[in-house]
Amino acid sequence: MNFKRVLLAHVVLLAGAFAASAQADDSLIKQGEYISRLGDCGACHTLPGKPAFSGGLAIESNLGTIYSTNITPDKQHGIGNYSEQQFSDAVRKGVLPDGTHLYPAMPYPDYAKITDADIHALYVYFMQGVKPSAEQPPETDLSFPFSQRWGMRFWNWAFASDEPFRPIGGATAEVNRGAYLVESLGHCGSCHTPRGIAMNEKALDSSDSRFLSGGSLNGWEVPSLRGLPNWTEQETVDYLATGRNDKAAVGGEMTSVIEHSTSWMSEADLKAISAWIKFTGGHPPAPAPATQAVSATEAKLTAAKNLTTGERLYLDNCGACHFVTGKGAPRIFPQLDQATIVNAGDPTGLIHTILAGAQQPSTAKAPSTLAMPGFSSRLNDEEVAQLATFIRQGWSNKADAVNVEQVKEVRESLKK
Incomplete structure (x- = not known):
C-alpha cells in the first residue's frame, strides 16, 4: 500500500513538472514571437499568400536583387537543422552553419547587439512556434565580384562589430530600453543612419551623433530621428502604433515597418523608443512658421x-x-x-x-x-x-x- 502511495506521488510530481515545463515553453514561445515582431522578421521573410517566414522577398540593392530566405523550421529548405549557436551566428554575425556569409541586407550589424536571452526566446519561437514550410525562394545571384560571398568577411572586419549593447550612462531605464530597441532588434540604423562608400552604416550606436541622423533609401530621403523637434513624445508613440498622428501619415518603406513591427509593440516599448528619441536631442527647437x-x-x-x-x-x-x-x-x-x-x-x-x-x-x-x-x-x-x-x-x-x-x-x- 505504501509503495502504491509513493508511486502515485512520483507520478503526480512528474505530471506537475511536465505541465510546468510546457507552460514555460508556451511562455517562451510567446516571448519569442514578440521579439520577432520587434525585429520585424516578417516584413522581409513573409510574402502575401505564402506561408509565414518562408522567404522570397526581392530586396533591391546597389549590388543587385537579394532574395530573403526561408527561416521556418523545415529541415531541408529552412533552418530546422540549426543549433541555437548556429542560429545566433546567422542572426548576429551573418554567418551560416556551412560558413557562407550573408549580405548585410540582413541587418546583422545591428542584430549583433541582441541579448543572449532574446536570442534564446527567438530560437525557441522559430523552432517550436513557426510551422515548417517547404517553399524554396529564388537564389540570390549577384554579378561578379559581389557574388563572391567570402569577401564579406573583410567587410565585416572593417564595418561590423560584435560589441554588445552598452547602456547610456546617466540615462533612465526607460531611455536605455528604447536605446536597446532602436540599436538592436529595431535595426533603425539600417535606414535612418547615413551610409559610407561601402554601403556601411557610419555609426552603430547612440554614442555617435551620426547614428540615426538621416540617410537615403531607394531615392527617398530618410529623416533624422534624433530629437524630432516638431513632434511630442505622444505623437511619436501614435505614429509608431498607428502610422499616423496629428501631423503626419506614414509612407514609403516605413509603412511595412509599422504594419509588421511597431504597431505590435507594447505601450511601454513604444514610450521607451519615444523617450530615447527625445533624450538624443540633436536639433534645436523647430523655428516658428513664417x-x-x-x-x-x-x-x-x-x-x-x-x-x-x-x-x-x-x-x-x-x-x-x-x-x-x-x-x-x-x-x-x-x-x-x-x-x-x-x-x-x-x-x-x-x-x-x-x-x-x-x-x-x-x-x-x-x-x-x-x-x-x-x-x-x-x-x-x-x-x-x-x-x-x-x-x-x-x-x-x-x-x-x-x-x-x-x-x-x-x-x-x-x-x-
Missing part, C-alpha cells in the same frame, strides 16, 4: 484668383483633403506645411506619393485604412513638377523647385 508667408498662401488659395499652374493644380487635386492651410486633418490627412517629405533635399518621396498615392496600414489601434489616390494617369510630368514645386514653396516651406526630368525618373521607376 506667419506672413503662411497667410499669403492661404489668402491666395482662398481667393482663387491669378493662380499659378501649381496653385491651380493644388486646389483641383489636393485642397479638398489638405485644405488651403496645408494643415490637413489631424490623424486623417497629413499636413504639408513643414512636412519632412515635402522639404526633403531630394523630392523623390513627394513625387512618388503624388504619382502613386499612399495608403496607411490597418493596425490594432487604427484599423481603418485611409488611402490617397495616385495621379500618374491624371497629371503629366510638367503638371506634377509644377504641383510639387508649389507644395515645396507654399506656406512656410522653402525647398527647391522640382523639374520635369526628376518626375520622369520617378515615373519610370514605378513601371519596374
